Amino acid sequence: MGLFSLFTREIAIDLGTANTVILHDNKVVVDEPSIIAINSRTKSVAAVGKKALMMEGKTGEGGEIYTVRPLRNGVIADFQPTELMLREFIKMTNTKHSFITPAMKMIICIPSGITEVEERAVRESAEQAGAKEVRLIYEPMAAAIGSGIDVLGANGNMIIDIGGGTSEVAVIALGNIASKKSVQVAGDKLNSDIKDFMRREHNLDIGIPTAEQIKINVGAAITQLDNPPSDYEVYGRDLVHGIPRSVMINYQEIATALNNSINSIEDAVMQALNVTPPELSADIFKTGIYLAGGGSLLRGLDKRINKITQLPVHVVDDPLRAVARGTAIALKNIDKFESLTKY
Ligand SMILES: Nc1ncnc2c1ncn2[C@@H]1O[C@H](COP(=O)(O)OP(=O)(O)OP(=O)(O)O)[C@@H](O)[C@H]1O
Ligand SMILES: [Mg+2]
Structure with missing residues (x-):
């Protein structure tokens, strides 16, 4: 040192x-x-990160601690x-x-x-x-550098970063972002889709942390998976009787619930491809698309993007940290x- x-x-x-x-x-x-948990009386930090996450949705209205x-x-x-x-x-x-x-x-x-x-x-x-x-x-x-792409080279590469708040599509060559498209449809939107779906189809009120668990356990972008996950038991509050209840959910239901949002991500990819300069399009045809960000872990998303673009799709190593x-x-x-x- x-x-x-x-x-x-x-x-x-x-x-x-x-x-x-x-x-x-x-x-x-x-x-x-x-995420941060704040004590409203002392205005001090009660917790941050994982510790604050454990408090999310459990602080109640008018409580001393709230999470942001x-x-x-x-x-x-x-x-x-x-x-x-x-x-x-x-x-x-x-x-x-x-x-x-x-x-x-x-x-x-x-x-x-x-x-x-x-x-x-x-x-x-x-x-x-x-x-x-x-x-x-x-x-x-x-994201591109962290995925091992040579961003300074002349060869064009397309990277899609699907995070919690935004999905960003970019074509990169010679150290520049040659074309890009960003939509505010990503992991958070998928969670709210799941929450809405549980209300609508199962009369079950769930919190966002539960929606996140559903997405991780039985989330999917397509209704035909080669390795389907087992059905998942979801706990929440019955909207009719107001009492706790559980229901079994399968991945196909979730794929249907997420369909519109995945369409929006696909639209962004197609729009970015449409405005990509032709020489770079030719490069992408050979190299394909790289998927990064936590959202890229959604089952079958790579297949779905491959189907619509007809291009090879690679999920990068450790996409959450790319x-x-x-x-x-x-x-x-x-x-x-x-x-x-x-x-
Ligand atoms: N196995 C999984 N399946 C589906 N989604 C997942 C999985 N694991 C994590 N995610 C989602 O990935 C998202 C977080 O990804 P990431 O950490 O890349 O986002 P972020 O960088 O915080 O957000 P942004 O880039 O939009 O600011 C969350 O919405 C999370 O639910
Ligand atoms: Mg991010």
Whole structure:
């Protein structure tokens, strides 16, 4: 360790709608849901991340503790809780006891469709949380780097990052985003589709954490899976009698419930392909499409995108961490990737 690194700490942050992932020295040091629990009486932080997630939907109205998911659709919706949450996450990266508080250099990824005001909010949150220097990188670029794509090469590649709040489609070549399309239909929308479906078809009221569990256990994008998951028992509140009840759910029902939202993601992919310059289209024809982000884990989504585009579709390694990994690689090799980041 050089003397310089004693006084500076470099961290890469994927501040996502659903999850925040932080890397330091090539290691994942934080991987937590983007949620904070606040004590309304003392105005202090009760918990962040996994601990706060356990409280979600259980705090009740008028209780002392409430939970907030401060990011929506990839951007900061609630400034102060974001800053508090980020501060706590950054504290978690500080494993060694040190007498010196190191200067923090941060690289944070931002959605490609972000406005200037939203961008400033990210920067200010990071500064308030202790950053001396903040660099930004666009998420699809980070996702591509983290997926092992040569983003600086002349060959065009298409990456789709399906997160909690946004699905971003981008074609990248020569260090540029040549075409892109972003829709606010991703994991969170799929959860609310499942919640609506349970109400409508089963008269069962469920919370978002339960919808998320349904998606993970029996979520699907197609009704014919080669390896179908077993049916799943869902617990909730009966809408007619108001008492607790359970019902068995199969993946085909969920595939039907998610159909409209998956259509919107497919439309975004088709629109991005339609505006891709022809030389890059030719490249994509050969290399296919890369799927990253937690949403890419939905059963059969790769098959469905393959069917509509007729292109090979690859789900990247460890898709939930691809963006964070790419952000960290950009930071570590800043000489090479400087032009892809901005102050
Ligand atoms: N096995 C799975 N099947 C389907 N969806 C999943 C699975 N695992 C995680 N997800 C979903 O992935 C989403 C989180 O992905 P990710 O961490 O990439 O999003 P994010 O980066 O926080 O969001 P964004 O990029 O939109 O700001 C959540 O909506 C989660 O429900
Ligand atoms: Mg993301």
